[in-house]
Amino acid sequence: MKRYRIAALFIIGLAYVGVNAQETYFGKNKVRYKDFEWSYIQTRHFDIHFYEEAYPTAKFAATVLESSYVEVSKELNYKIQRRVPVFLYNSHNDFQQTNILPSLIGEGTGGFTEVFKNRVVTPFNGSYEDFRHVLHHELTHAMTFDLLYGNAFSALVSRRRLFQMPLWLAEGFAEYSSRHGWDAASDMWVRDATINGYLLPPMYLNGYNAYREGQALVKYIADKYGEKKLADIFRKGKIYLSINKALKKSIGIDQEKLWEEFSREMKRRYWPEIALRQEAEEIGTKLTKARKDGSYFNEKPVFSPEGDKIAMFTDGSDFTEIVLISADDGKILDRLVKSSRNGDLESLHAYVSGISFSPDGTKLVFVAKSHGKESLFFYDLLRNRVYKKKRFDFYNLLSPAWSPDGEKIAFSALKENERDIFVYYPQTDQLDRLMNDRYDDVDPSWYPESDRILFTSDRPHPQSEVVTGEEHEYVTAGAFMPGDFVYGWYNLNEIDLSNREVTAVDVGAGPNTVPTVSPDGSKIAFISGRSGIDNIYVAYTDSDRVYPVTNILSGIDYVSWSPDGKKLAFEAFNQGAFDVFILDEIVPVGDNGTLTPTAFAQGDNSLFTFDQSEESVDSALADVEDEPGEQPMLASLDPDENLSDDQAAASGDQQPFDSTMATPVSTEADSSQTADGKEDDEVITESGIYDEEYVHVSDGRSGDPLDPFMFDVEGDSSDVRKTVVVEEPPSFDSIAPPSSSGDYNIQQYKVKFTPDYVGGGFGYDTFFGLRGQTVFLFSDYLGNHQILVATDLVNTIDQSNVLGYYVNSKRRINYGVGLFHSKNFYLDPADNLFSDRFYGFQVFTSRPFSIFDRLELTASQFFIDREHHEADDTLSNRSSKVTTAEFSYVTDNIIWGLTGPLNGRRAKVTIGSGLNLFDSRDVEFYSAEFDFRQYWHFGGLYSLAFRASGGASNGRTPKLYFLGGTTNWIGNTTLDAKVYEVENLYFADVVTPLRGIDYYSLAGDRYGLINIEFRYPMIDYFAMRFPLALTISRVGGAIFLDMGSAWEGSNFKAGTTHGGLPADSTLGGRGSEKRLLDLKTGFGFGMRANLGFILLRYDIAWSTDFYSVSDKPTFYFSMGADF
Incomplete structure (x- = not known):
């Protein structure tokens, strides 16, 4: 369904209430490329939904969710009070088709949680560690x-809904918990932001910044003030409805003071790194100019076989594209393909995939999403065109690699919930799957003989080996163990195509990823994070020699060899963006092949150092006092005992711990003795009773895999440390546990409607008396079925406004039906009072071909009863029955800016009719309209918008088009009696903008309109303190020219001469000067401001006939986005 589906429900109901409908509706599509038949399993807290062959994935999710629940429950000191529905998709492509979130989902979205029904939705991409992280x-x-x-009801009526949790806290805490405090990726981002000066105060954090810096802020609070303060901040926010008040009450400082302390501590932590490492520009030749040229992602560089060119991904033109650049200076030589323009090439997977040249350098192979399916695209560089597209019936094709013999393409793909390496033979169309296991296998690279493939995998590897007891197990601090499955620690492996034997490649401690074999096969370049920063290392294939060749401050994400083996192209994180560099000299760096580890790599995960005195924290907290009526911090986890909207919440004293798996716990009371005579760790609940639920194996940050779960039980003087398992609420006891074999009872999903939104109000006026409004929006948990009911009730039903709609978007063809009734009162220009009772029903459907284009069909039956309330015999009542139908084609691939479209194209062609099915002889017409819009982005906020639209209507009562004014103009409008005729009030179109010309001043059954508008940044920042405190940023400006006309039949005369002579007259003199006649023109300039919750426009326009200009301009104050 289209991403504006919910809004469209309201629009449909109001579309025919009058000629006030001024805008053409476009929008991209959410396409259901496949039907999903859902089942679900239940754990104590979760209903986990899945489809097709994803039952093993659902079982894994059950383990992760239940174990993660205990960890988060301890961190928040809270137990959930309602079951959490979880929806698992087999791939990101399937995930993008979900209707749970009506808007489009980008490739960078790894999952989401919907607040009202608390639904968790996430895809599986082949990496169990990524999956674990997103679930948590x-x-x-x-x-x-x-x-x-x-719950849903309290979220609607409670005052706590007014608390707007800041993004840095929401995402920061989620990353803090799911990343077990801190991780290398966030360390890289905050280090780069601190050193390069783009660390932002929490008040201004948004987008990706909120995740990484938010995690750092949350970690800083936990390290300095204690982790229990995190739960306290959430509870204080619910009480005081302000994050500043919550922080002040909990830790004694507000956001501004927190930022001051935090930024100082980050400088203290990261500035010393400058002396230990180098910027990417210091060690290599920079080929791209991220941020300066408008790009942020310049990725996956690969040398051509000649070595003079590099192919890579870039987003410098708003749309992700593949370009060829010079390997010497980075100059763009050719732009090959762009994504997000049509359904054939919806996306290029630039974040995670790569590009490969054929051995002769005449062709490229890359992966793209095409009409919802993953495909290999083969591009002919000599003819500049895609010459072959191979579609596969599995997911997540990534990183194709052309073999040196030119006969094979290796790539990784997700099939049957396992991501493995595949080899495709283009000449024979043969496909081989090289392995079939649950390990994550990615990043294939060929050896020169084309008989072996080097790749990255999280399968067991000697470099991940540690001793656990008498036997060796493949377990590390980075690998996680649900049951007997080890995953999450990546290293290098190779596979022999002749016998499919996989061999571990020993290149030292990991994680080691993105390997690439040198052209002569003697060396391997790869990315390793062993020092805490991702750097390039080189290993020799004929010896155990391994050494780093870079030591940069930020991090490297991708590397490839030059054809002569003397250079490396790499992609590095650089000042908040990704740039491409050339490493001209491949020489060892560091101390005897070892780089100085970061504080994080050394195990120093604290973001606060008590280098002055712990008294500073104590003094800060000394000012924090409980407000009157607040209860002290309690040990109980029961929210019913400790929480209310007017009371502070509980928080326990337990330390944070990590979790990744769950195994049954023995209920035997006795315990064996260890060699030193001490008892084994006991497993208890908070009430001291053994529980057969979940015990968690951590990533063992301190060396002991169970250490993060251990703490001293209050009042227990023994040396036995306890693993606490949170008791489950009684309401969850009815859920049957899995069987002894670990299997769950699989149930079929059934449609059940629950509210998405409930709103209403009431009022009193002297005309209608008491009246009330309500809006109800219901949907099922998958969002496939929606019901809207809206009412505006007055003293009698026939005076009330009611509409109800049902929309079904389960399959590719979406459809809906609706009923509506309204009663409206009007005063015509002669002050005659009349009312229209307007009611009927609609049926509508749409069929998307891709994200960008679709067909629409709407059929409506309208009944209009007009009643005059004046004692005037010349005015007679009338009833009309009108049947209409519209058939439209819509295409839209635009990129949005701050106040309107910035780049791309959108168009709509519509054929409509008003049919005479009841022989009412009232309204009968046929019409055709088009609307074409093109946008050019020149960089920054500079763009040019062009629009051409037109329409024509025929029939016994042709449809009229009114031109003039601007959309959503806030001002007085003078209407003539013609506008109030039934045919025009409900079936005419108002076409805008035509600025400089009054509303409705042009009317006809034909129209044409052209708009040209140059948009530019006008005011970066404006602040006023008196008489009104007002701050506005990024105000845009516009210079425009509008030209249009409306006319009857063929009665159109574009221009004339001043003296009445024909426009093409060759007579000289003053009387022969040309001017426009029926073609009206306006020009002017304006301002636009996006206030976050509303878009405001202010335009000043003059009319002209190109002979003279109007003496006074027309001022337009309006709302809404630019056309």
């Missing part, structure tokens, strides 16, 4: 939403 991250959102807002 989204569960954290679900639990904080439950803590803050309660």
